[in-house]
Amino acid sequence: MNRNVLITGLGAISAPGLNIPTFWDALKAGHTAIKPLKLAVDDVKISVAARLPDYDPENYFSPDELTLLDQYSQLAVIAATEAINDAGLINNEKILTNTATIVGSGCCAKHTDEDTSVKLYKQHRSRLHPLTIPKGMPSAAANMVSMHLGIKGPAFVISSACASGSHAIIQGMSMIQSGVVDVALVGASDAPFTYGLLKSWDSLRVVSNDTCRPFCKDRSGLVLGEGAGMLVLESEDHATKRGARIYAELAGSGMTSDATHITRPDITGISNAMNRALNHANLNSDDVDYINAHGTGTVLNDITETTAIHQVFGNYAKSLVVSSTKSIHGHALGASSALEIIATTLAIYHSIIPPTTNFTLADEQCDLDYVPNKARDQEITVAMSNSFAFGGLNAVIVLKKYT
């Protein structure tokens, strides 16, 4: 059995805004959400970040609900609710009973883990709240999304660092293609602004204190973000039969593992992932109009990704349009890949390519069309979204305009 998979609902909470309309407005305008980072502690070197604007969990959840909701689960539930609403499926018990819930996350419930450590090791408290385990287990977001929305199909969490969202989306796509479910709620959530994670990122020395400038000569690293992006995927039959709004088609996916270095990306691993995705979609490289790049703004990623694109696309690479929306929403780790698939979906749907913002001067080794600073009106028939995680876990998704 092979069935076409369509995207019929979108939800996002991220630094550009707390919902899809604000997210898309920032992408179209090329407005970066990266700002000076204000912290209560003074020994963190990271000084800029893409934080959620004015996020107050009590606007979304009761105090009782919050005792069970790590911040990563909160964001997943908020984005999932928007996506299910957008797909017109809220309270549709018949459909939601057989819908899958697959949430990716790079960091999972780190807030709860760190709070627990503070209580035990710093405050020397003798006991912990009984809900510490269910709140802090890595699968918590899938539990909370399914419980809040009444979704009763297969549910679990996938973790593959910065590719978690892409892997979750591919898993949902595969479950629809193989007939396990007709509908899947997929995406990712990450809430990495904990003291421990910030200090850990400090030590890795890949975070910029300027801003995120992918592919530029003066780029100085990635900028951390946070948020969640969720999508409703649906088989073509199911979506068309119920008259759902269709944003785009998920045409193919390619996954590889570098098996080389824990942080350095590998040209062969990521080229193979792009090639596999094109083969899976039955498309040629010159069918692709737009690539939403992994584009972190680190020295190594941007050159490696550009070189791999040349390797996969040959002479056609120069005709491609490539942009990194991380310059706008920051690197929200696992959630970033989901936010980027949403950005790519909206780019196809609205025929607008979001720019690589904060762009100054291109690196000599980065010689593609990166859509500097200003969005471009252009119809997109086929697009690709790249996600390359630490540990060399690569996931590439090909999307098509639905006609």
Place this chain on the structure above:
Amino acid sequence: MVLEKVAEIIVKTFHCNAEDIKAETKLESLGIDSLGAITLIFELEEAFDIEIPNEAIPSIKTVNDIIEKLEGTGH
């Protein structure tokens, strides 16, 4: 005194009506399930600075059962 304090904690944790809480009231009738009972015991341990052993938990069915356990610890 102890009943008042226990009732106050139950109200705060489970948002029940204070007038529904009597010594003989069953926790179940207040909508407190087994996970709720564990949560209540945690709140009581915090408030009274005591330890209620696991073995004591199955016999806690009513508000009075809780009070007896607390009195057993000197409260």
